[in-house]
Amino acid sequence: MVAPKSSFLDKVLGRISRLDNQELQTVVQRLARERNFLETLFNTIEDGVLVVDENGKVLYFNQAVTRLIGLHSDSEGRHITDFLPELDWEKISKADAAGERVARHEFEIHYPRPRFLRLYAAPLDGNAIGSTGVALILHDATEARQETFEAIESERVQALTLLAASVAHEIGNPLNALHIHLQLMERGIKKLKNEGPERKGAVDSSWREVSGKLEQYLDVCKGEITRLDYIITQFLQAIRPAALQLKVASLNDVVVKTLDLLRPELENRGLTVKTRPARHLPATPIDATQMQQVLVNLIKNAMQAMSRGGTLTSQTGEGSDGVWVSVADTGGGIPQEQITRIFEPFYTTKKKGSGLGLMIVQRIVRAHDGKIEVESRVGRGTTFRIWLPSHERKPRLLQETTEAL
Secondary structure, eight states: OOOOOOHHHHHHHHSGGGOOHHHHHHHHHHHHHHHHHHHHHHHHSSSEEEEEETTSBEEEEOHHHHHHHOOOGGGTTSBGGGTOTTSOHHHHHHHHHTTOSOEEEEEEEOSSSOEEEEEEEEETTTTOSSOSEEEEEEEEOHHHHHHHHHHHHHHHHHHHHHHHHHHHHHHHHHHHHHHHHHHHHHHHHHHHHHHGGGOOHHHHHHHHHHHHHHHHHHHHHHHHHHHHHHHHHHHHHHHSOOOOOOEEEOHHHHHHHHHHHHHHHHHHTTOEEEEEOOTTOOOEEEOHHHHHHHHHHHHHHHHHHSOTTOEEEEEEEEOSSEEEEEEEOOSOOOOHHHHTTTTSTTOOSSTTOOSOHHHHHHHHHHHTTOEEEEEEETTTEEEEEEEEEOSSOOOOOOOOOOOOO
16 A cells, blocks of 8 residues: 655645746745754654665764764765664665565664664655665664663572572482481591401401591592582572672782682692783772672683693773773683573583573672673683773863864
8 A cells, every 4th residue: 555645745746837936935935844844853753764765875864863873964975884884785675676664673783882773674665666765763772672681680580599499408408418428437437447456457458448438438428518518609699699899999909819819729720820910000999809709700710611731811901981800711712602601590611510600700790880701712712801880980072173163
């Protein structure tokens, strides 16, 4: 169904050959008023309205487009992909040629600032095949997408909280059993040691064999209890996050304290540690204890990813929007198909990992209004970079202009 046309235009076009100069002037003035009305209307809405011709060249855009993708007054006549390289113009133009009513696309942009956009494309001539151009509506869905991610994460945490009671019960039973058997084994070893000196020959040999086995069993049980205790601790930290205690502190100091804490384990593994702290790093409002927990998790992951002789590198630095700290290893790296899942609860690439460490890292960083960047190459290693807001943001100065006022 073809869209109805303006009755005013129908009347004008039907008798345009009979209009005199005065009447033509009246028509032009009315069209000018309608154009001004439409431009005012388009410039008051938050969504971007952009019109391109059949070749993809920009014909018109409202003020919201300038804010969203950075178009300016001399952008008319240029191809839309010059400003939106992520846009599949070939697909849109084919849809227009095929007479499709509306096409919808979603993509991310990085200029003038990172955003997630939803784009609706419709031909200017309605259902007519091969129109004279396309109208593009740009909707900024960044906040909605972020709210969706936060809602999903909240649901995950709620699910973990609901499972907490049953998991604690299931883990508590084997822990109690292990504790009882450890006590029995300790009593048995003490009894054998007390009676050992009175035994001779084959009896003494049998005693030593049984005693050795019991000690091995005891060590295994102790190791499993330690591992279970670690899992429970990580689990509780994931489902019951502590409130931040923000104080202005040096990120360099947190890195030094963390490395000092883990240095014996690093040296025991035969790893080389390199630190590259930034000079004059500005103080930052952080919870030093929780940020140390972040670094402990990242450094332990790096240690477990490397064999003996690997190198762990820690750096700090400053950017336009904040300060950062990175932890890099020379391990086996993470395949690209796994990077998107490493922050999911209980997902781990390690044989004995809990799958909660990076989830805790992400939660703490987000609580600081920070962000995490991950770069990994299989066979070469992985780098985690944590960005945190600066205590004092640098003012952005206006550029000097020499234009006459």
